[in-house]
Amino acid sequence: MSKIEIKNVYKIFGNNPSEVLPMVKEGANKEEVLEKTGHTVGLDNVSLSIEEGETFVCMGLSGSGKSTLIRHLNRLIDPTDGDIIVDGTNIMELDEHQLIDFRKHELSMVFQRFGLFPHKTVIENIGYGLEIQGKTLEERNKTAMTQIEAVGLQGFEDQYPSQLSGGMQQRVGLARALATNPEILLMDEAFSALDPLIRSDMQQQLIELQSKLKKTIVFITHDLDESLRLGDHIGILNGGRLVQAGTPEQIIMNPADDYVKAFVKDVNRAKVLKAKTVMVQADKFDTSSIKLAETYKVNEGVYIEEFLPKVLENNSTIVVVDGKGDTKGYITSKELAISLSKTGYNETTNTTQ
Ligand SMILES: Nc1ncnc2c1ncn2[C@@H]1O[C@H](COP(=O)(O)OP(=O)(O)O)[C@@H](O)[C@H]1O
Ligand SMILES: [Mg+2]
Numbered sequence: 001m002s003k004i005e006i007k008n009v010y011k012i013f014g015n016n017p018s019e020v021l022p023m024v025k026e027g028a029n030k031e032e033v034l035e036k037t038g039h040t041v042g043l044d045n046v047s048l049s050i051e052e053g054e055t056f057v058c059m060g061l062s063g064s065g066k067s068t069l070i071r072h073l074n075r076l077i078d079p080t081d082g083d084i085i086v087d088g089t090n091i092m093e094l095d096e097h098q099l100i101d102f103r104k105h106e107l108s109m110v111f112q113r114f115g116l117f118p119h120k121t122v123i124e125n126i127g128y129g130l131e132i133q134g135k136t137l138e139e140r141n142k143t144a145m146t147q148i149e150a151v152g153l154q155g156f157e158d159q160y161p162s163q164l165s166g167g168m169q170q171r172v173g174l175a176r177a178l179a180t181n182p183e184i185l186l187m188d189e190a191f192s193a194l195d196p197l198i199r200s201d202m203q204q205q206l207i208e209l210q211s212k213l214k215k216t217i218v219f220i221t222h223d224l225d226e227s228l229r230l231g232d233h234i235g236i237l238n239g240g241r242l243v244q245a246g247t248p249e250q251i252i253m254n255p256a257d258d259y260v261k262a263f264v265k266d267v268n269r270a271k272v273l274k275a276k277t278v279m280v281q282a283d284k285f286d287t288s289s290i291k292l293a294e295t296y297k298v299n300e301g302v303y304i305e306e307f308l309p310k311v312l313e314n315n316s317t318i319v320v321v322d323g324k325g326d327t328k329g330y331i332t333s334k335e336l337a338i339s340l341s342k343t344g345y346n347e348t349t350n351t352t353q
Pocket of ligand 2: 067068
């Protein structure tokens with residue numbers, strides 16, 4: 001079962017959303033709806049599933065509906081139509097009391113502008129969610145100290161947010177979100193305000209934390225590189241519509257439309273595509289054309305960039321093996337050239353222009 005299921009969710013902003021809903025359901029797009037009714041389409045028939053323990057990245061340009069989507073998950077926003085199921089529970093059916101409980105225990109949010117309390121110290125900020133849960137000061141401080149260590153802020157626990165750099169403030173934001181040990185972490189452009197190097201450090205830290213914690217993370221960004229680095233799956237929004245959802249590799253190899261293509265056109269494919277994605281399957285490859293001395297073995301999960309030099313320098317044929325060492329396929333310089341070319345190989349079959 002998926003951890004989070006979003007089913008046919010529509011969100012229309014304006015004075016009379018339900019009156020406008022049929023028009024949106026019949027296919028009118030965001031511009032038409034705005035022009036004819038003055039209402040803004042936030043989400044337009046969005047359905048997606050997020051699996052337990054994965055990082056799901058939601059990407060799109062500004063105004064595409066990313067924040068609207070994530071705010072539905074903790075019911076800061078209610079849909080005009082559709083259902084949101086978390087852990088098998090339709091969260092629209094929670095009463096006020098259950099909703100408070102759900103927000104306290106099930107999920108935490110990390111904000112772009114950190115959202116720290118300026119008059120509270122680092123340790124007090126991190127312990128805040130636990131204070132709301134009614135934990136004692138001693139319990140709060142004990143948990144907060146563990147989180148402070150997890151994000152590498154030892155020694156800063158008694159400082160105030162204004163004494164910290166942006167990157168450190170966001171570490172506090174992350175530690176605070178994790179302190180209540182929520183199942184789901186919602187991160188809305190959490191790293192977008194940080195300088196590039198610090199942002200990259202934070203991404204690495206999140207990857208490391210996540211490899212231990214295995215939370216279900218919904219991460220929002222408008223940055224493709226960040227999406228590719230963090231996402232197990234990526235959903236791409238345009239004008240409130242989900243135009244594509246898939247693994248990073250699926251999105252790079254088969255962009256669904258021109259909007260997605262514009263995002264992926266400059267990506268460094270060697271960093272994103274794995275051996276198994278670009279190989280020719282063993283049973284379809286003519287091994288008589290290679291000499292054993294020219295081969296080089298790699299695991300199927302290895303990224304192209306790691307074996308690219310072997311192919312370029314020695315013209316080696318890559319033998320792709322699985323965890324047991326069994327041969328799954330082969331990669332020659334030809335497959336590499338095709339998969340690294342910016343347009344990608346589906347372009348030859350897809351292009352109609
Ligand atoms: N409270 C609101 N009232 C009216 N329009 C809104 C409101 N919140 C968001 N919108 C509109 O919904 C669309 C999606 O916004 P948002 O989800 O904030 O986009 P993103 O996070 O992708 O930048 C935008 O056109 C925005 O102007
Ligand atoms: Mg936003």
